[in-house]
Amino acid sequence: MTERQVKILKMIVDEYVRTAEPIGSKTLSKVLKVSSATIRNEMSILEDLGYIEKTHTSSGRIPSEKGYRYYIETVAKTIEEDTDGYFEFEEIFSNKEAERDIIIKEAINLLSEATNCTAISLGPNAYNSKVKKVQLVQLSPTHGLILVITNYGYVESKEITIEQNMDVDELTKIIDLLNELLKDTPISKVSEKLHYEIEHNQIKELLKYRETIVDSFIEAFSKFAQSRYYLTGQANMLYQPEFNDIDKLREFISTIENKEIFKIIDSEKEGISVKIGTENQVTAMKDITVISSTYDTADGEKGTVSLVGPKRMDYRKAIPLIKYIAKHIQKLYEEE
Amino acid sequence: MTERQVKILKMIVDEYVRTAEPIGSKTLSKVLKVSSATIRNEMSILEDLGYIEKTHTSSGRIPSEKGYRYYIETVAKTIEEDTDGYFEFEEIFSNKEAERDIIIKEAINLLSEATNCTAISLGPNAYNSKVKKVQLVQLSPTHGLILVITNYGYVESKEITIEQNMDVDELTKIIDLLNELLKDTPISKVSEKLHYEIEHNQIKELLKYRETIVDSFIEAFSKFAQSRYYLTGQANMLYQPEFNDIDKLREFISTIENKEIFKIIDSEKEGISVKIGTENQVTAMKDITVISSTYDTADGEKGTVSLVGPKRMDYRKAIPLIKYIAKHIQKLYEEE
């Protein structure tokens, strides 16, 4: 590709992102100081190379997926992070009072508004967080509530029925024992450890005949396995011209509602990932771009920030913005 | 209205609910043993009375809001609760192991699927539930987590920073004091009571200079004020022909996303409430019917189960079903 061809490709992407209309040779000839015929020749080459395409025989050109990819690999990657426009985000992240989850929600809301896309925060899986405390609260003579708290301050609870042949003393002992046993154990190791102790140590006497209780605890722990997520801005996105097709719109809403969207979000890959259209593998998302960035928590888990929008997305704005937000959320998870 | 007119109105509602197409005189004449001309005369009267309307001069008739209202006041009210088709619901509600919130979610999911509408469970406001226990968990030398647990087993938490000039002993004392003070106090009275005690009793010494802590507690309590809700089935509903109009669809999604829908749900009125179209007062919902039923919890708060769908809704099915579900959720809240 010649320099001029690259320039034309960039212009087509930028202009199409702005207007959502195919770009003709005349439009570009006004800016580049060559005739429209020359542009047409160049466009023809770009089309042969697969970077742009036509919507019909006599239409202007729009970027192909390959074109977008080239664009983000070259143009967008060279953009310096420009925090000039990030005033409102800075405000959110500099609030030291607010809770982490609240800050994340606010940032995600703003991300969606700023980009007119759907924004998603997928919290870290809590598998590696450590048990801080285990607690039983009696709610009535026959009912209790098991509480499990992790180092990040997440709490899960599970109701249990207290059997008649069990007195408060015994329960207290069990809880004390569990606290001693499980403190600072990663969630992922809890079940294993519990079963091991019951089998092999002297503690077993206390727990052996109380399988119901132990099972309830394990159930409470397992609740941490479900990741916490926050999703917002469907409404912002629906007014994009891409969604004038009613069936696409319905398909998109369905994909969001049955959580299929989470299959696409790449929470493994380090750093930023951009999946354009069919790169998503899910047919319902073949006209959608998903940008995600992971961040790391102190206990070695990964969370992600994602943006879901039309392929025709303002990548120059969105990509650095997501990087910026992921970086700041990571900071929130570092301050333990 | 003559008996035959009522019969015709019912047929129009039933048929329109089924097909979503205006009903012509010929269709009805096949069932009733009179000619289409006779039906036309009767329809003309029904239209003058305001029970049915035309979509254009030469179209068949569809029920008006007044027509639907008449229908649900007469036809639907006489339907005996018929638990024949409720097999799957019975299964959900008879599961004694599962947690209340899980059962409610499953029932709401099924409600949405069975009716092709959006279903919502709006949990009771926790204002009247009672404090069961207050707890502090230390997460690090400088950070802690305040826990507040109510009699229904709901937990709210709030992170706090532990100041340097405060030792563990003092904290323990504060927590013990708060437990003693607040146990069995309704959430709504907590703030008032705390402030009163600080001002008037000997306890004040311990809390007086610890406003930050007390404020954090109050903040944790105030989290209960936000009702818990569960909303599902947008996707089920969007495929109804009513939503072939793309702007209506967008408007609906927006209304759901900014939680405006909750303004419509009647959580005060005892029992069932059906709001058809413009009865909803919100213009975005003028083609939507919202059915809600409240239920009572043991501590005197009300929760609601709601169904949001097109005016052309299967009221005969939906109304008894919602009553049935509300009744069973209420049972879940009675077994304290």
Add this chain to the structure above:
DNA sequence: CATTAGCAATGTCAAGTTTTGAGTGCTAAA
């Protein structure tokens, strides 16, 4: 050899027209 002017060809879009069919309202007769 790259660039350009010129022009036929192509396809979209919006506006207008025609056709079809379902359904009504009215009238006069049974």
Add this chain to the structure above:
DNA sequence: TTTAGCACTCAAAACTTGACATTGCTAATG
């Protein structure tokens, strides 16, 4: 009171037309 019959209405679908944007190609140009 009911019905047959018929003119009338309107929406929806199918088709027509013209304006417009844009392309691809060709031949001329510097």
